[in-house]
Amino acid sequence: MIGNKAMYDQFFKAIDLNKTIRNAALKSAEKALWVWNVEKNITGKPKEIQKLKFYEGSSILYSLLRNYDRKYISKKVLKRIYETLYKGAFLSSGDPDKKAFKEKYGIKPPNFITLSPSKACNLHCKGCYASSSSANAEKLPFDVTEKILREVHDDWGNRFVVISGGEPFMYKDSGKTILDLAEKFDDMFFLVYTNSTLINEEIAGKMAELGNITPAISVEGYEKETDERRGKGVYKRIMQAMDNLKKEGVPFGLSITGTKNNADILSNDDFYDYYFEKIGITYMWIFQYMPIGRGFDINLMVTPEQRFKMFNMWEKCIKEKHYFVADFWNSGIVSDGCIAYGRSGGYIYIDWNGNIMPCVFVPYHKDNVFDLYKDNKTITDALFSDFFKNGRKWQEEYGFGEGKTPHNWLMPCSIRDNYSDFRKRIITKDALPEDEMAEKAMKDKEYYEGMVDYDNRYREITEDYWNKRFLGKTK
DSSP states (O other): OOOOHHHHHHHHHHHOOOHHHHHHOOOHHEEEEEIIIIIIIITTTHHHHHHHHHHHHHHHHHHHHHHHHHHSSOOOHHHIIIIIIIIIIITOOOOHHHHHHHHHHHHHOOOOEEEEEOBBOOOOOTTTSSOOTTTSSBBHHHHHHHHHHHHHTTTTTTOEEEEEOOOOOGGGGGTTTHHHHHHHHHEEEEEEOOOOOOOOHHHHHHHHHHOOOEEEEEEEHHHHHHHHHHTTTTHHHHHHHHHHHHHHHHEEEEEEOOOOTTTGGGGGGHHIIIIIIIIOOOOEEEEOSSSSSOOOOOGGGGOOOHHHHHHHHHHIIIIIIIOOOEEEEETTTTSSSSSOOOOTEEEEOOOTEEEESSSBBBBBSSHHHHHHHHTOOOOGGGSSHHHHHHHHHHHHHOOOOOOOOOOOOSSSSSTTTTTIIIIIIOOTTTTESSSSSHHHHHHHHHHHHHHHHHHHHHHHHHHHHHHHHOOOOOO
């Protein structure tokens, strides 16, 4: 989200005052967001794209305010969110570290990293891209995770980190956990994807004390759908974790894998009203199923028709309901397309083996953290592999960058939505698969044909709509 620092200062300072003053501050913040994104529009992107960025940005403010009023977010935590997430991450594009990086390397640094420090998980969910395993699974030493974060903090100027897995709350090395990382880097904000079953009262209390960490909790729908995939009784444990978090004033959200089996639920108003209004979530991430990882199944993907319905539902959530929802890949419009390959505004992914990948959904790598450190290099060097450079070149040609007219950002992903391009123009011969399933996918003719067919079918549904609505073109 972009905007003016003074605007956010005004909003957060007024949030604890009487409702008349606070609502005036909210309207003022909304107006400033509109002016910045739509009227000023320094990106030069079409106005219809910028409008959706405005609605997504304003939905964050509404969602924070909604749960602050319910006392689901404490005043202390809200202050820390502003200090770390807003000031440190959202409003830091002009920081000296980022400028120095650009001067040295010729490109802007990525905005964040996703780090999976451990493969271990206490659940066994079908189709999980990371694959779950025992507590003795592969993991990164704590000193390596610390070194990675120190580099992105000091050299890249990053203040936002995504922690994935495995189950992050199972991670422990040298007596240190994820919470120790959040405490060590207390001016950074941590978003942790978790099944939440390990978030007891003590863990929730520690997160409240730190104030710079929020859990995105995995569900598959309601109780029935969640327990079918994650195990009997898991949903009730999730609800208990949420109660623990609300009691301590820690904001949390949902992480949902969209498949053809639950897409109809995700296209229904009731689902969003239930979780935002009754349960009290602050945000929702929807990750449409990508056939990678253990037991990949192309037929489990949301159908092209279902996906377009989900796009319309996402827009309704941010525009009419003021719910902060992000749907990968339906929300690619507001991120200026694909955010992989370490592009400016984007990220890279590092797994439990130290493999450095363009994205959690692109399970191939050229570089490894341990190899780079052994050669006295840094993770910055990984940004300049031919694999990553090819990806960024493709993004530029697809429309990323100021003043460029984008191709169809309803299909933003380089691998899921443009699989033929990924195979022909992006991945290099020296790129290695993350695991045996990624290797199998690369060699499987049926997989290739299935992915390309999916892309073609969704392009038929969206291309004219994209050109007419967002680019103002007619046949």
